[in-house]
Amino acid sequence: MDLDKAKQTFIIEAQELLGAMEEALLTVEGQADQAEAVNAMFRAVHTIKGSAGLFGLDGIVHFSHTVESVMDRVRSHQLSLSSALVSLVLECHDHLSQMIADLQGGDPEPPASREVGQGLVNRLLPFLEGKGVEAGSAAPVVSRQTSKVPxxxxxxxxxxxxxxxxxxxxxxxxxxxxxxxxxxxxxxxxxxxxxxxxxxxxxxxxxxxxxxxxxxxxxxxxxxxxxxxxxxxxxxxxxxxxxxxxxxxxxxxxxxxxxxxxxxxxxxxxxxxxxxxxxxxxxxxxxxxxxxxxxxxxxxxxxxxxxxxxxxxxxxxxxxxxxxxxxxxxxxxLKVVKVQADKLDKLVDLVGELVIAGATAKVLAGQTRDDRMMESTAIINNLVEAIRDTALGLRMVQIGETFNRFRRIVRDVSKELGKSIDLEIHGAETELDKSIVEKLSDPLMHIVRNSIDHGIEPLEIRKARGKPDAGTLSLNASHESGSILIEVSDDGGGLNRSKILAKAMERGLISAGSAPSDQEVCNLIFEPGFSTADSVSNLSGRGVGMDVVRRNIDELRGNIEIETEEGLGTNIRIRLPLTLAIIDGFRVGVNHASYVVPLDMVIECLDLGPFLESEENHLINLRGEVLPFLRLREVFRINEEPPQRERVVVVQYGETRAGLVVDKLLGEFQAVIKPLGGLFRQIRGIGGSTILGSGEVALILDVPQLVQLATEQKHAPLKRLPALPVIG
Amino acid sequence: MFNIQEAKRNGQTVLKLAGELTIYSASEAKTGLAKYSDKKSPQELDLSGIEEIDTAGVQVLLWAKREAAGRKRPITLVNHSAAVIDALDLLKVTSLFGDPILIVPSGK
Incomplete structure (x- = not known):
């Protein structure tokens, strides 16, 4: 047996078990029937101890034995699971995690870790009193068959x-x-x-x-x-x-x-x-x-x-x-197979290439005008599409795991601050791309901490405001037309508009006397180094964080918005694309170039003429609903003559709709998103590029930015986008 | 060593069993007892000389008792030795024999 490999398996197993243990620990309080959770904790520690024994990891065996003994007493109802004990076991859990991490790092049992372990064991000992167990002398294997029964x-x-x-x-x-x-x-x-x-x-x-x-x-x-x-x-x-x-x-x-x-x-x-x-x-x-x-x-x-x-x-x-x-x-x-993430990435890359190659084949087949050829490429294309969806589906993970991590944070932080906070989680089963989930964890952490620290008020203030003693923090996830919506809401004090304004003026972010909209005020908190906290705690308040949050969300091609009501609470909404790699696109033509709009965001396509409401104000009338529109021709400064008939693609992002005026509608297209080089990062309106079946490059439109642009332009004269460098 | 001695007491035939009545002597005991299955059949089996007895030995005694009962010439087991009392007690077969057992104070 390859021992290294086996050890790796042990580490992974232990990490999973510890995850399960933590979850059990965090949910056990307040549960009427604790047996299941207690069993889960016991099993986790017991299994880790047993496996560690196989590898001769005496430190882990020794430590987990003591924890196990305590859990065993809880399990047999000799000991009740008090809040203090839960906290202690949580610490033990952390220590075990650390030991496993040390093991993975190749340095099992550094002396510092041993001290921590001994300290925890000493604190556990009182819980074992009366049991007559020498916790210090760990017996690695406890026989299940006791020869004497009580x-x-x-x-x-x-x-x-x-x-x-x-x-x-x-x-x-x-x-x-x-x-x-x-x-x-x-x-x-x-x-x-x-x-x-x-x-x-x-x-x-x-x-x-x-x-x-x-x-x-x-x-x-x-x-x-x-x-x-x-x-x-x-x-x-x-x-x-x-x-x-x-x-x-x-x-x-x-x-x-x-x-x-x-x-x-x-x-x-x-x-x-x-x-x-x-x-x-x-x-x-x-x-x-x-x-x-x-x-x-x-x-x-x-x-x-x-x-x-x-x-x-x-x-x-x-x-x-x-x-x-x-x-x-x-x-x-048996239904679950663990696969290395890089293998999956490789597969998705290959599928991306396959989609491009398939598109090329389709174009060529169309040129041959050979029916059988076209039929066969059509079948292949259908299969490629199915493979693409499946391959991307493989990367989808439920967001619940990320959310659950916050139970711990909320618990720890609220204890530290002496606040009582209930965490509600909705839509934990919502799936999104694994890479997004990973990058989302940090920003969410900042937001959650901010909510706990600044959002939810201390008990006295809550009482004075007639709110329930325990604050509520809720994490929601749901799908929304081609994107995923993650909401973090609290029933705390909300953002203090005047305080933010004062701070912003002090820092010169806005000029005195200007009257920014609520949204603009809210956005100020994303400015680097911005903090209105009166005191700096070790949790938040240093003004580092929200700007990082926005940067992270931007990198994910998502956006973040804040809705707040002073005294009532704050709701932070993050919208993210479902996936980062391949999208169903809708291809449109302007002059000789093709552009791709993510299909999920397309509502309908119209002729511009009959719906034009006001050329001057760039408005169309869609069956009574007035929407702003943008001419891509103008956005990208294409100075050729427009065609006789112009078309409008109505797109929606979040709750806002707008029309994009183009020359031609070219139909659906699977777009493998290729990131733009650093040079093009600053260009608004463009989210990426893709390769068409013909080998040409098409730009993928950044609908959120365009929608925003269209909305702004309703109030102000058209802002020109910076000149677009010629591509290809 | 196992042996059977015939004796007369008050005109009745008494068989005195002595020595070790165990699996090693069970056959011998059976054969020995079978000899008395005719008209000379004894009324009593004196067990005072049994120094050691095991399940096989108890089985032989039980067999003899039942055989005699079957011939309508019942025999009584008397003078149980300590070893016999102990074995019958352990096997809980005392009542199967139905013979009164004189319990001798163990201290003698």
């Missing part, structure tokens, strides 16, 4: 024995078994069974005819009792039926078993309700019966076990349930 769970075992004929001859004596059972506990009842003893000459003095039924009160476990009969099992019939209290215990044990593929029998053995010997025997019987009965399969194992009274029905039911659950889970797991 006094209270004692009960009487029923043992039914019919000894084989040769038992005596083989030097075994039932007497000694009984004598030994007597040492394990108290035989509270016993009935001999000698009905098989024949009369007359048929009696063979060396054959054993003896058997018994007895009830034994003992605190020994099944295996111990079973071992008594170890040497006579083969030819005797020994049934050991657990006391009633044990039934519960077995069911519990079976439920607590780690999730693995197991056969029914194996589950029962692992749970201790039957022993390996029992199982072997029953399987043998099953085989035998199926052979004798001539059927393909004899009685089911569970049936045999129940009918032969080795195992009480509820225990079998629990084991079967467990088996089924695992099968379901496995079926689900």
């Amino acid at each position: 006094e209270s769970e004692q009960g009487s075992w029923h043992i039914s024995a019919r000894f084989g004929a040769d038992v005596l001859r083989n030097g075994m004596d039932p007497l000694s078994f009984i004598r030994f059972l007597g040492t394990l506990g108290t035989i509270i009842h016993m009935a001999p069974f000698v009905d098989g003893l024949p009369g007359g000459e048929a009696f063979d003095p060396e054959t054993c005819y003896y058997g018994f039924e007895l009830d034994l009160e003992t605190d020994a476990d099944r295996q111990t009792i079973e071992d008594v009969f170890e040497f006579v099992r083969e030819d005797s019939r020994i049934r050991i039926i657990p006391p009633h209290s044990k039934v519960e215990e077995y069911i519990q044990l079976i439920r607590d078993l780690p999730e693995e593929e197991r056969l029914l029998g194996e589950t029962l053995v692992a749970g201790g309700s039957i022993t390996a010997k029992d199982l072997e025997e029953c399987l043998q019987r099953q085989k035998q019966e199926s052979y004798e009965g001539g059927s393909v399969q004899g009685r089911l194992l569970g049936t045999i076990l129940i009918e032969d009274q080795a195992v009480p029905p509820p225990v079998v039911a629990a084991a079967l349930d467990k088996q089924k659950k695992f099968q379901e889970r496995q079926a689900h797991e």
